[in-house]
Amino acid sequence: MKGVLVDKPGAKMEVRSDLEKPEPSDTQILVKSVYAAIHPVDAFMADYGILVVDWPLVPGCETGGVVVKAGKDAVNPLGVPFKEGDEVFGCTRIGSKGYSPWQEYFLMDSQVTFPKPSNITLPQAATVGAGSLTAFLGAFDCLKLPLVDPENLPAPKDEWVLVFGGASSVGKNAVQTFKACGYKVVTTCSQKSFDLLRSLGADAMIDYKNTESEIIADIKKLTAGKLNYIMDAVSVNNALAAAIFAALTPTTTGDRLYTTTNDWDPLPDGSVGFSSYPILLGPIGRPESKDLNEKLAKYIPVIYKLIEAGKIKVGDYILHGEGVEGIQAAWDLQKSGKAGSSKVLVKIASE
The missing domain is CATH 3.40.50.720 (NAD(P)-binding Rossmann-like Domain)
Incomplete structure (x- = not known):
């Protein structure tokens, strides 16, 4: 499986084709990475090791993708079982092996994963997961x-x-x-x-x-x-x-x-x-973060319905590059500040 890898803090990112394809647990989904967003925390992880659990690291945490395999108990926060072909988005488990959308396939924890509302596109969805959860933690927690x-x-x-x-x-x-x-x-x-x-x-x-x-x-x-x-x-x-x-x-x-x-x-x-x-979103999805995950699971249906009703509008984005090979250029664009307030996305694969 292809992805990008950083061996240690501050090391150069390289494209690899020998990454292990992860296998979901009963409460997880395996997702095909379609759109990967560039998030500020990616640099914190890759440059300084902040929030990193496992080295070497595949950076990345914000995504829009398609379910290719669902665990038998993988139910979304709206109470509906995930199934193959579902479009999903959100913030993945940060800094842990197997969970990054900067590789072709990755894991998401069903309890904290958004199903995509029908009134937004998958790339639009890839812009809103981490930001909306952070805002909700700030406001309500x-x-x-x-x-x-x-x-x-x-x-x-x-x-x-x-x-x-x-x-x-x-x-x-x-x-x-x-x-x-x-x-x-x-x-x-x-x-x-x-x-x-x-x-x-x-x-x-x-x-x-x-x-x-x-x-x-x-x-x-x-x-x-x-x-x-x-x-x-x-x-x-x-x-x-x-x-x-x-x-x-x-x-x-x-x-x-x-x-x-x-x-x-x-x-x-x-x-x-x-x-x-x-605001502490960093431990999202981790088993030891039970209280955080339960809060996020309550927030996601509210965010979903607000997006569906047009009360939360998804952000603008710039699509920059294709495949995992395009991640470095997109990351450079985001870090340059030239994208302004627009989210920078990479199209990793076709929908």
Whole structure:
């Protein structure tokens, strides 16, 4: 079986044709990789060994593919048994042998795998799995919001949430998730992404290049000084979040919560009166991550129905390269930043 391999942290990636084709357990599915997405965590794994369980490593974690074999107890989170030919997507078990979509066939854990809604294409599906799960963990696990009923969404409320990095994959999903919860959303992003974020439901955009004092002033004006929830979708805003909460302390009542995709740096000092929680999607699918997997299994049907209803719109993507041989060029494009807010995909095989 073909795939790409990294022998050790920082080593050059090479195409190999001698990888072992994995075999699914009773609760797993074997998936043909059709579209492989490039995700920031791929570089963390390959360059620094973060989240890697097994070396040598096949990087990659986000995918859209087709089931070729299903274990006898492989049931999707909507309660339907997986079968050969099903189109699926999501985030695979990260850093473990046999689970990467950067090889021709790979394993997925049925409990945390999305079936594809009929109103989106398979490449579109490949853009949304990891981002939507991360956003849901941030909103409903870390910020403690009640999980929404997708068939009876809350009425709009005059309360604000701040999302740092709204044009990122996680950010776009977070903006739409908070809107589904009824909140007003202000997000930071580049000016060129203002129209995109507005189309996804954001109520206000702030240029992330503005100074700290300018950002705080804008947020004070928008929210009338009342802000209880902040999510950092781009991992670099701990200090800014603390400064915003400090500035709004005199005018905000109730619990104040901050969550971030940054799970490696110390959390910000909450002495001004807020609590912080990192978003921890990394152990997805692992047997020891029972609590995480159970949460994700509850989130997936909600995300599925929100996508089906058009309440979560899938992201734009750039298809760059074909086959496992095309992964390096796609990865280089993603790391260059030239793809902007679009997800970079490789077409590994035909559908």
